[in-house]
Amino acid sequence: MSKLLFAKLFYTLGVSNFLRKNKRDGITILNLHRVSPEEDYFWNPMKPASFESLLKYLIKHYNIIQFKEIEYTRNGSSKKPLAILSFDDGYKDFYEYALPLLVKYKLPSNHNIVNECAHHNKAIWTQRLNAVFNSAMNDKQSLEFVFEKTKFSIKDFKSWMAFYLSIFKKMLNMADAEREELISQKEHLIKINCKVEMMNWAEIAECASHKVEIGSHTFSHDVISTIKQPEILEKEITSSIKEINERLNQSTDIIAWPNGQTSNSAEAIALQAGIKYSLHVGEKINFSGEQPQNIFYRINLVEEPLSSIILRTELFYSKLKNYVGV
Ligand SMILES: [Zn+2]
Numbered sequence: 001m002s003k004l005l006f007a008k009l010f011y012t013l014g015v016s017n018f019l020r021k022n023k024r025d026g027i028t029i030l031n032l033h034r035v036s037p038e039e040d041y042f043w044n045p046m047k048p049a050s051f052e053s054l055l056k057y058l059i060k061h062y063n064i065i066q067f068k069e070i071e072y073t074r075n076g077s078s079k080k081p082l083a084i085l086s087f088d089d090g091y092k093d094f095y096e097y098a099l100p101l102l103v104k105y106k107l108p109s110n111h112n113i114v115n116e117c118a119h120h121n122k123a124i125w126t127q128r129l130n131a132v133f134n135s136a137m138n139d140k141q142s143l144e145f146v147f148e149k150t151k152f153s154i155k156d157f158k159s160w161m162a163f164y165l166s167i168f169k170k171m172l173n174m175a176d177a178e179r180e181e182l183i184s185q186k187e188h189l190i191k192i193n194c195k196v197e198m199m200n201w202a203e204i205a206e207c208a209s210h211k212v213e214i215g216s217h218t219f220s221h222d223v224i225s226t227i228k229q230p231e232i233l234e235k236e237i238t239s240s241i242k243e244i245n246e247r248l249n250q251s252t253d254i255i256a257w258p259n260g261q262t263s264n265s266a267e268a269i270a271l272q273a274g275i276k277y278s279l280h281v282g283e284k285i286n287f288s289g290e291q292p293q294n295i296f297y298r299i300n301l302v303e304e305p306l307s308s309i310i311l312r313t314e315l316f317y318s319k320l321k322n323y324v325g326v
Contacts, residue, residue: 020061020081020314026285027070027082028062030313031256031298036093041137042130042164044303048097053306054313055105058083066108066213067254067277085109086279086298088217088256089124090117092197095207103210111207112217112256112279115240117198124196124221125183126259129171131194132186133164141190145170145182172259176222201247208248215254215277216240225261233266238273253277256298283318 034045062083065073090113102109116122136143137160144153145167157163171179208214219240227233244252253276260281282297
C-alpha cells in the first residue's frame with residue numbers, strides 16, 4: 001500500500017481522534033518553516049492551501065495559544081488540548097502567505113528569527129545547501145564531496161534525498177568557517193547564487209503587532225553545538241536577544257536552536273539571558289514535569305498530503321515506529 005493511501009486509511013479510521021484523546025494537558029508544538037507555492041525537493045515549503053487546511057483542523061480540535069499563555073492555560077483551564085504554531089528562520093513568505101491566514105482566523109503564533117537574515121537578507125546555510133542539491137539534481141550536474149579522503153557522490157546512494165541527508169549530517173558537525181568554504185566552493189562550481197527573501201525588521205515588527213511572538217533563532221544560524229568559544233556563544237544568544245528586544249521594544253524569552261542542535265553551555269547562557277522557552281525538535285508532546293520546565297519539543301512539519309500532516313501532528317508515525325519498528 002502506498003504511503004499516501006496508508007495515511008488516508010488511518011485518518012479515515014479516526015486514528016487522529018483517538019490519539020488526540022491521550023494528549024489531555026499536553027502541549028503540541030508544531031514547527032514550521034516556509035509557507036509558499038515554491039518547490040524545494042529537499043525541504044518542501046508547505047503550500048498556503050495546506051497551511052490553511054491545517055489551521056482549520058487545529059481550530060476545530062485545539063486551543064491555539066502563545067508561549068506566554070502556557071502558565072495560565074495549562075492544568076485544566078482549557079477544554080481542548082493546547083497547541084502552539086512555532087515558525088523558524090524569518091522567511092519573507094511567512095509575511096506574504098502565512099500571516100494573512102493567521103490574521104484571517106485571528107490566531108496567535110511564534111516566529112523565531114535570525115538577526116543576520118533580518119539585517120541584510122542573508123541566506124541560511126541550509127537553504128544554500130538545498131539550492132546546490134536542487135540545481136545539481138535538476139540539471140544533472142556532477143556533485144561530489146570529499147570527507148577524510150572518502151568521496152561521496154550520487155552513485156553511492158539510493159536516492160538524491162539519501163545523498164543530501166548524508167552530506168547535511170556531516171555539515172552539522174563542521175565549524176562555521178569550514179562549512180561556509182565548502183558551500184561557497186560548490187556554489188561556484190555549479191554557478192548558482194542562492195537568493196531567498198527574508199523578512200526585514202519592519203516586517204518583523206508588523207508581525208509582532210499581529211499576535212506573532214518574536215523569539216530568537218540565534219544571531220547567525222550557526223550550528224550551536226559546534227561552537228566552543230564562550231564569546232561567540234554570547235553573540236549568538238545574548239546579543240541576538242538584546243537586539244530583538246531593542247528593535248521591537250519587547251522582552252523575548254524564547255529561543256529556538258537552529259537544526260535542533262545545542263549544548264549545555266549554550267543552554268546555560270540562554271537561561272542567564274532570561275530564556276524561559278528553549279525550543280528543541282522532537283516528536284513529543286510537552287507534558288508538565290516530564291522534562292526540565294524550560295525545554296519544549298516541537299514536531300516538524302513540511303508539505304505532505306493533509307492526512308499525513310494531521311497524522312504527524314498527532315504523532316501517529318512516531319508511535320507506529322515504537323510499536324512495529326518501521
Ligand atoms: Zn532554522
